[in-house]
Amino acid sequence: MIWVNGVFSDTLPITDRGLLYGDGVWExxxxxxxxPLRLNWHLERLQQGLQALAIPSPDMTQWLTEILKACRGRDSAVLKLIVTRGQGMRGYNPRDCCNPTRIVQVTPRNTYPASYVxxxxxLALCETRLAQQPRLAGFKHLNRLEQVLARAEFDSDFQEGLVRDTAGNVIEGTMSNVFLIQADSSVVTPALSQCGVAGVMRRVVLQALHEWGIPCRIGSLSLDDMHSSQAIFMTNSLIGIWPVREFMGKTYPVVPLISALHAKVNVNT
Amino acid sequence: MIWVNGVFSDTLPITDRGLLYGDGVWExxxxxxxxPLRLNWHLERLQQGLQALAIPSPDMTQWLTEILKACRGRDSAVLKLIVTRGQGMRGYNPRDCCNPTRIVQVTPRNTYPASYVxxxxxLALCETRLAQQPRLAGFKHLNRLEQVLARAEFDSDFQEGLVRDTAGNVIEGTMSNVFLIQADSSVVTPALSQCGVAGVMRRVVLQALHEWGIPCRIGSLSLDDMHSSQAIFMTNSLIGIWPVREFMGKTYPVVPLISALHAKVNVNT
Structure with missing residues (x-):
């Protein structure tokens, strides 16, 4: 079920800049x-993206009402939110585009084998690199060709792929963030100032680690850091926490911290 | 007037990956x-883009018929072609998306003051930089947020903006390619192996220069090269050739070579 600007619809005008230029953000x-789980944090990131692109925000009170109504009665489903800059004249110039398009979609949940958790x-290693573009880093915009190219690299033998940036830094999974538990049991996750999406589940994990007093830092990471880590896990708002059991021929254990985080952030109950 | 897969329609399903990920190409x-002027070269670039993204090509014979039919009886108009990967399951994985969406749109021509030619x-200098991403360089895909950000930087005092990459190389205009006529009267235009769109009008100009025996090279260019050049012009399939009369406070002349190129590639008669 899809609502566009509050009205049932499963189509969008072709002149919408969301299609023409990927000129919008989503969650x-x-x-x-x-x-909807952790809606506030998702809307916060969405607003950051709108601000970065100077897209006017939809009326949030009205939109919130529509979102909550769409979720009502759904036991377990996926909510997708999209805001585009709306329709415009031909050309890149975003001026005079004052009516953003807001889309709310509810779809069934994918189910994954319990073994993943x-x-x-x-975890595959992708050859596709993320370009360094600080203007588009951290938020979730509609320009996702790098993710499409990276995801196309691995088949169902792998559940996720690790992506580096063009400078060789480890950044994230194609649809998730990555955390390493290092030999000294401290935790580290890549900085996302040049590229990558700062996931809401990443934020949840960072907060949990902080509450528990577990040393954690955000920094530059290399493949060597992956290899020397004690354990690895991936995070995403829909999957929660997935431990990595194999990466580049090396196996990694599901350490107690990962299980504790999984219990804390559980998205399946 | 818009046709989607050969049928009159001005909307697209929201589940089309063109909207969700910018997963497509256009002309x-x-x-x-x-x-349609130089349709073959435009379709050639479009096909290069489809290949780079591993999007199945639409049936070109059928599509060509649709395109030519859409153009019939139009004295002067703009043709926009879009091919997306079509609808897919949720997620970046492009596999099992075998039915590309083909869009044909005909709109009125923008008119520009004769003084531009x-x-x-x-020409403004944009602060927004293009990220270096060889996998997406040269062709015209639907991930165009960098162009939107760059175009938003200048107002109607300027007719185009110059964009550099994150390493500082001069690459192109927001909607055009750039050529410099150097002090020795040779011509140079930026290499587009890391980012940028290799325009069809750029190709037309390169061919004309070659035919005329005028030395021309494709290479790295800096702002210093702009400043030391004898003349500058921008190219685009709809505008043809626009000489630059002012850039960063310096004025440039409309030299005879620019007028000759304009006459050669004329898109207005």
């Missing part, structure tokens, strides 16, 4: 028991 | 006397 999040996943 | 070209334009 996907879990719906549980009729409620319990034993972990196989 | 804009001039229609004159019922015929005769006296030249004012």
């Amino acid at each position: 996907t999040l879990a719906i549980l028991d009729g409620r 319990q034993q972990g996943i196989r | 804009t070209l001039a229609i004159l006397d019922g015929r 005769q006296q030249g334009i004012r």
Whole structure:
């Protein structure tokens, strides 16, 4: 079910700049028991993206009402939110585009084998690199060709792929963020100032680690850091926490911290 | 007037990956006397883009028929062609998306003051940089947020903006390619291996220079090269050739070579 500007519709005008230029932002999040999980944090990131692109914000009170109505009665589903700059004249110039398009979509949840959480996943290494573009880093815009190219590189033998930037820094998964538990048991996750999406589940994990007093830093990471780490896990608002059991021929354990984080952020109950 | 997969329609399903990820390519070209100008070269670049993204090509015979039909009877108009990967399941994985969406749009031509061609334009310098991403360089895909950000930087005092890459190389205009006529009267235009769109009008100009025996090279260019050049011009399939009369406080002349190129590639008769 899809609503466009509050009205049932499964189509968009072709002149919408969301299609023409990827001129918009989006979020996907879990719906549980009729409620969108961590909606506030998702809307916060969405607003950051709108600000970065200077897209006028939709009327949030009105939109919130529409979002909550769309989620009502859904036990377990996926909520997708898109805001585009709306329709415009021909050309890149975003001026005079004052009516953003807001889209709310509710779809069934994908189910994954329990083993992904319990034993972990196989993580591929993608050859596609993320370009360094600070103006578009951190938020979730509609320009996602790099992710499409990276995702096309691996088949169902792998559940996720690791992507580096053009300078060789480890950045994230194609649809998730990455955390390393280092030999000294401290945790580290890549800085996302040049590229990458700062996931809401990444924020949840960072907060949990902070609450628990576990040393954690955000910094530059290399493949060597991956290899020398004690354990690896991936985060995403829909999957929660996936431990990595294999990466580049090396196996990694599901350490207790990963299980504790999984219990803390559980998105499946 | 818009046709989607050969049928009159001005909307697209929201689940089309063109909207969700900018997963597609496009072209804009001039229609004159019922015929799309340099359609072959535009379709060649479009096909290169489809190949780079591993999007299946639409049936070109069928599509060509649709395109020519859409242009018939149009004295002067703009043709926009879009091919997206079509609809897919949720997620970046492009596999099993075998039905590309083909869009044909015909719109009225923008008219520009004759002075842009005769006296030249004012060229702004954009602060927004293009990220270096060889996988997406040269062709015209739907991920165009960098162009939107760059175009937003200048107002109607300027007719175009010059964009550099993150390493400081001069690359192109927001909607055009750039050529410098150097002090020794040779011509140079930026290499587009890391970013930028290799315009069809750029190709037309390169061919004309070659035919005329005028030395021309494709290479790295800096702002210093701009400043030390004898003359500058911008190229685009719809505008043809625009000389630059002012850039960063310096004025440039409309030299005879620019007028000759304009006469050669004329898109307005």
